[in-house]
Amino acid sequence: MSRRAHRRRPLRPPRRTKGAAAVPAAVETGTPVSPIDPALAARRVAVRNPRGRATRREPGERALTELAEQTEVGELLLRSLTRAQLMLAVRIFAVFGFFLLGLPALFATHPGLADFRILGLPLPWLVLGGAVYPLLVLLGVLYVRQAERNERDFVEFIERS
């Protein structure tokens, strides 16, 4: 549990955005529902742990609030992060796909490749039996470094604003 867990639930009911269902925060956090539309009260609602309710929001955390309450600004902020991460994944996958998905077609159309030997091993054996694995690890390392950098940048940006 992070040390900022107490900020998880803002005092005000969250503003609605497109897509979010019309469930007031009061229902969610388990407080009495009587003043609310009885049809809503009858609906089956997930009851969440109320521990995380904040009593007071610290000043200077507008971006964090926007995110927490999924305002339009918050949604844009989040989209910038998910887009960056998804594009990173796609780039890494493109490299991976270029090598791995190309290999069967390459081997099928160029059977002569099997006559190349490196360190005494025919090329297909060397590639599939060993060389592929360091490539996978390398791509994984590149991905993790960049993904964490994206997240650090995002956190810094949020905490600055």
Add this chain to the structure above:
Amino acid sequence: MGSDVTLAAVVVSTIATILIGAYGMRVARTTSDFFVASRSVKPMWNASAISGEYLSAASFLGVAGLVMKYGVDMLWYPVGFAAGYLILLLLVAAPLRRFGAYTIPDFAEGRLDSLIVRRLATGFVLLIGWFYLLPQLKGAGVTLRAILGAPYWVGVVGVGGLITANVFFGGMKGITFVQAFQYWLKVTAISLPAIVLLAHYHADHSPRLTVPVPPAFQTDTSVKVRVGARFEVDTPTPVGITGTLDGHRYGAGPPAPVTLTAGPHTVGKGAVVTFPAGAAAPHAVGQPNADGRAWSRPFGPVSNERSHPLFFTYSLMLATFLGTMGLPHILVRFYTNPDGRAARQTTLIVLVLLGAFYVFPAVYGALGRLYAPDLYLTRGTDTVVLALPGRVFPGLGGELLSGLVAAGAFAAFLSTASGLLISVAGALAQDVFKGQVSDFRRGAAVAGTVAVAFGLMVERFDINLLVGWAFAIAASSFCPLLVLGIWWRGLTAAGAGAGIAVGGGLASAAILVTMVTHPGPGWGEALLGQPAAWTVPAAFLTMVVVSRLTAARLPAEVGAKMVAMHTPETLGLGRNYRD
């Protein structure tokens, strides 16, 4: 084989597993301990445990056997098994951990607010889990037969009972330690004998394996036929025989000299055939007998065996790349990471650990061709890892190495089957029973019993084929659910449900048809026998189209869930959607 050292090694490995499980049992106390090992496991431990759980009978025995039989093309299996973790790292690892659910049904319900999708997901967890348990139990049955000469059912019932008891008493905390231990045992058991074998091969002046001749016996070799066999001879071969050959009984005493004519022959149970050094090894009827050149090149013997081998290769790649993330026993391990960063670190270490392991099975496959060609005759290529050390090094050294690989093979069934059993038992406990510790135990008992019952029936199916099918079903059902659920706001419960049903249903149906009817050569065989290439796109397409059509019914709080999955924990915006 059959030596006391081997038996002792298996017993020691099993006892160690039980002891470590018992140690874990003292630590495990609460319900949450049982289900997710308290989320306090370090990346290195966790990665060892994931790898230990993942390296199954298919990896330890099956890959080497297939390489021996079909050559280099079969290396796509281990490559796909490992590459699946790269895809998992890119698309799933951190967001899924941050979401906080710990099984796929939990994710489905938490993300989509739908009990129906949850039930559907539970159904596929049970299907994939049980399907994947069958080849493990089959591996256990075959290995115990190879080591002890015990009937097939002894291994299935024995190993099935053992893991059921271990899960029943230990819960998952125990299993995390057990699994981590199992990885290191397995990697030692596969690498050490392989290195010694390679040294021997080098000292033997490294005979070329790629020359265009069929596999041949290096020395005068007596082959004892445990169960009757039909085999084919390509060139007339003089042999010595005791026992029954082609219906004629040759008495005990010195082997009768017979010349095997080209064509098929039948040997009876218990017969001993002695081949002279240099004789080409016969092969089982219906199996390829490729010369070394064809065997060592891509699309060699496989091309004769399968319709459209290139399609098969691509479909297999898709199944393994995308199916890994959908295996129920693997995902549950990601929730034992403390946070999303740790989940990524863990996945990265898994890639290293798997790469280190998968270099070695090919060594057995290749050297088996040279030093154990009789396995072609007896259809025993699946046991080449177990057999090879004893063949190459007669005497105590060989026995010790044989004991080591046998212990590793045992570790392979124990660990994978335990992990699968936990997932199946967990799914039963949570969705069919009520979710208490006692229900988890009831789930374990039921899951184990069902697995053993079906395990007794799959003796005739190839280990890697069954495993490849489990991957295909996972890739066609859970992969689209996870990928779209994590990255696309527009996914609706109706879309997800329809996609899982269409993709998973089509894949299961195709596999069932293949298992029952054995379609003849042609596109039908290719498309049904390895269906991922068309069922995965079908599942994605269905999910997107149905979600678009039902876009008015987006699940509640999609925005908050996206925030929880994608923002780092340091911002404190996440919340557990099931805890």
